[in-house]
Amino acid sequence: MSAVPTRRRVRAALVGLVAMLVGLAPAAVAHAQTVGTQRAGVQRAGTEAADGPTAVARARVAADVLMSSYDPEKAWFPSSWWNSAVALQTIGDYMQRTGDRRYLPQLDNTFRKDQGKFPAGELSGDELWGNFTSRAIDDSEWWGLTWIQAYDVTGDARYLRMAVKIAEFTNGYWDDTCGGGVWWNAERTYKNAVTNGLYIRLTAELHNRVPGDKRWLARSQAAWDWFAGSGMINSSGLVNDGLNDDCHSNGQTVWTYNQGLAVGGALELWRATGDPTLLSTARRLADAAIDGGLTTDGVLTEACDTLDRTCDDNAKQFKGIFLRYLMDLADTTRADRYKAFVARQAETIWAQDHDAADRLGTRWAGGTSTDHPNVFDWRTQASALSALIAAVPVPAPKRSLAATTSPAQPVVMPVGNGSTKLTVNVGLSATGPASEQVTARVTVRAPDGWTVSPASGTVVLSPRGNTHPVYGTFPVQVTVPATAEDGHHDVTATVTADSGLSFGTRSEVTVAHKIDFDTGTAAEMPWLWDADGSQSNGVQNRFADGNHYFVYRFPFPADTVTARATVTIDNEYVVEASSDGEHWTTVAKEAQRVTDGSNKADQVIDLTAYLGPDKATYLRVSDSFPDDGWGGRVYHVTAASTE
Template sequence: MPTSPPRRGVRAVLAGIAALLLGMAPAAAANAKAPNLTDGSTAVARARVAADVLMSSYDWEKAWFPSSWWNSAVALQTIGDYMQRTGDRRYLPQLDRTFERNKGPFPAGELSTDEIWGNFTSRAIDDGMWWALNWVQAYDLTGKRKYLRMAEKIAEFTEDYWDTTCGGGVWWNAERTYKNAVTNGQWIRLTAALHNRIKGDKYWLTRAQAAWDWYVDSGMINQDYLVNDGLNDDCQNNGQNVWTYNQGLAIGGALELWRATGDPELLSMARRLADAAIEGGLTVDGVLTEWCDALDRTCDDNAKQFKGIFLRYLMDLADTTGDERYRAFIAEQAETIWERDRDAANRLGTRWAGGTSPEHPNVFDWRTQASALSALIADIPVPAPTYSLAATTSPAQPVVMPARTGTTKLRIDVGVSVTGPASKPMKVTVKVEAPDGWAVSPTTGTITLRPKGSARPVSGAFPVEVSIPASAADGHHDVTATVTAEPGLSFSTRSDVLVAHEADFDTGTADELPWLWDADGSQSNGVQNRFADGHRYFVYKFPFPADTTSARVVLTIDNQYVVEVSPDAEQWTTVLREDRWITDGSNKADQVIDLTPFLGPDKAAYVRVSDSFPEDGWGGRVYHVTATASADER
């Protein structure tokens, strides 16, 4: 068990105080010639930007992240990790609303999963435990015992699925068809966590120890200390994929049980499991890589979130041991994600090393966002810096369709957010740069913000006008903004301006994103596949040139669709509707829509796709979009 630190001299105490103020470990503060404030502060700022993007996908009405039940639990726990690590408490209402809104029963399909039996449980035993681990974390964050009681209820439910088949272990599902690594890794972590939080507990400690002993003896941890997926019908290691989340849960389970028992072998095992993963077992060129991250494969909605779970528990190991090897590995993941796996809208993809291919593009959605966010959170030092400075641009991915002559004006707002002591204001300097031949006004300026601590970042905006000449080449152009402030803070952001004379893109690709004005709750499960079920929709915006006199759009579309158009995204006119009950795509066709009557004063047109039979889940699906405009010769 950890022991109390020895008494320190005055110099060491002062170094520790400096570390608290500057967000550095005491040893680092003592040895540093000059405090490097920006490292920890930038880590906080990056995590805040990415967390805000993730929470933009949270559905307040249903109190979850759309279309995935267990992934929602993991995403919410990630936000809890973020709040606990940084002190930013803005998302506590969403945490509690999810608890209160979803603790009852739900019919099958209501939350895009099996029937929910109440208390976040269902036939998928592992799904319930993702929620239990989330509620343990919520208890740690808030101290509210209702969260811990819920985690214990889920554990009591789960215990009924432990039996003597294969000598022990928890079944993966209520049908008792599979004993696997994920369910039993969760069970160890959960039962040990309950023991460590319930005063005087012996019951859950006994369960945790028995679960660990069985897990280690089961053979799922192979000779290389990598965790295969589960057991076959003969109760032997089935040799299936070594997924990162199974490796992470094994580390997390060993750590939590070590806290309960002080057994040094548990901490040693956690290290061996981590070393096996990061020293090549689950990495490519130093970057954590899932089997399905290869350019000729695509990760499904489950695997998109696995790497973040590994990072959560590697963060725990790094914090517990202080081992610089783990800290360095985490820092490399965070830096790689930020530099190679992030778009201008600060969306984080599934391939942390970057890379894409036409058939298997790098995917950006809320699941990949939550996963990569875990790496950014893990990179934040403990304690987190008091000061931080972040910036974003809006719009982050604007489209400009220039007229034949003159310039096209584009407004970009540079958003700035800060944390810091409430004792004095923070003056932020903004500098904006555009491509050669473009004009920005103003190019520099300042914003003065008054921080109120870390619990709620304070925000402001710096608007600029960008003038794009008619001669601007089609393609992507960066407008960059750098913000600076004392003490030694700096952060850079950009708008990725797409100049295009027509729209021509497959859905489900990066080429679609600049045109996707409002994704709402629509989904995209691959190239040429965006759909909106139920009462969801998606909207494309076409900012046609100022000299446009006619325009049209061609949608390759099928299933049960409604297509509406608007000049202002407020007044909508239905132009297409499929009134037949079609669920097999048999009505797939190119539908041509004349947008000329619907051009707004600024020549923009909006196209919205939704579901003509919202009760059955086979809403409009779009494969390809082409939009063109013409101008009368004068």
């Protein structure tokens, strides 16, 4: 068996551990370790949950999918600045919680590459002023919290120093308007909950990590006193969005991230001061949310999660922020009600909001509609990952076993007579003591009338602790009969080990006799062979800007003679075709700089010359003018073949 999974859609390289604790004094190392222990609320022997290994495995699988969207060249997640900060912070939480240290190089990469100045549109819609700051004060604060989390994971003082710079920058936007508070933006147009919740947490975290500090504590206490008296916390204990021009609460939407930041700010300031009223307030705010204020049937629900609405790219990530700080509260108080709530979120996500490709969507309870489908992207992945991380017990189990499938969502287009064969690789990953091999038994099942060979077998893995999981694969050949009905069919795999470890995964095989889908929908996903850094902002919308692209694969039947596709597309596009997914020929291109969609049209592409030996063909869409950020946007795709 090969040692490394080769899942095409998961492109993150599993790279080695970088040096830790560089140039840090022993006292600072001890302080970082103490803070980490305080935050975790460590419970020692005898308290590990029975499903702890499964929780670790789920978090690892989801974290790997998230990091497959990380762009190592620009050192962010395309194309959102503050969302990238939170996604990296979530990966920091994952590493701290589980002990897995594979993604330390990505933290370092972002820190080195993105701390400089950038023009508007390069890494954000705004100009970046250096040291991760911009006119969006809240964006800057998110990066401050990210670098404190990186410091907690590594003990590397350069991360803490950057957080101090960001906090000093933020403090410059505190003034006496409305009696205090930090402005949301450099234009000083709005004082709101998110910016000030972030400021409270950021300054309190700095106090709890900077020996002998008094300055950050005073600022955090003043910010909390102002926030608590601002009126943004309403009579129901829920946090409204901000203040209006007469300095009263505007009564606008209660977003989960504002509620979470209020909980997190009060909790961290309690750590700094020991003031019991702060801990009591943190619990009251959390209770207001989970007792129905921000839940539906016990599941955290954003205001835009209803089936007649779609969350924008910002709101996609809000719920995970609430869970990050509820995790902190659960660890600190050890209250059963918070632990139960965390477990409920994680279980619901995995059961109802988790697809065969291990992607996690925006609606944690699932649910979709034609006009407002449940969206899956890296932002929703990061958000839901926070709930999976929160479900990992402290300390995390050393042993874990996970499984994935590749391809996770393959397509079979059967011939008129005879069967079609498909190779599915079951990927395994494990952690455990270096002295103990893991013999994993793999059992694979297919629908009635299909065959799997081999249907069972073993893979031996040799763990080396939990800082770097080890990987292996178990390939099987699935035979799909010509009589298979169109639709989705699950090929399931279960892996078990004698130590009591067990994990299930599936490959969702789509059987189809025709190709016809809108982009930005679940129907698109089986055909999307490589999403690269493309994005989808809703139904009939997938685009690739700059040097990014996306690739569709059409596995036409084995008796195909001719084939063609029709692609509805606009803006600055390049469309290329290939018979192997490696060598490309341009078949359509926009030569003018079009950024308003005025060239939207159906491009008919003859694919006959690009049918591969297996009759599969590939279409790649990219940007004809990568310097201006208006790449090819596809709305609808159809394709057909003849025998």
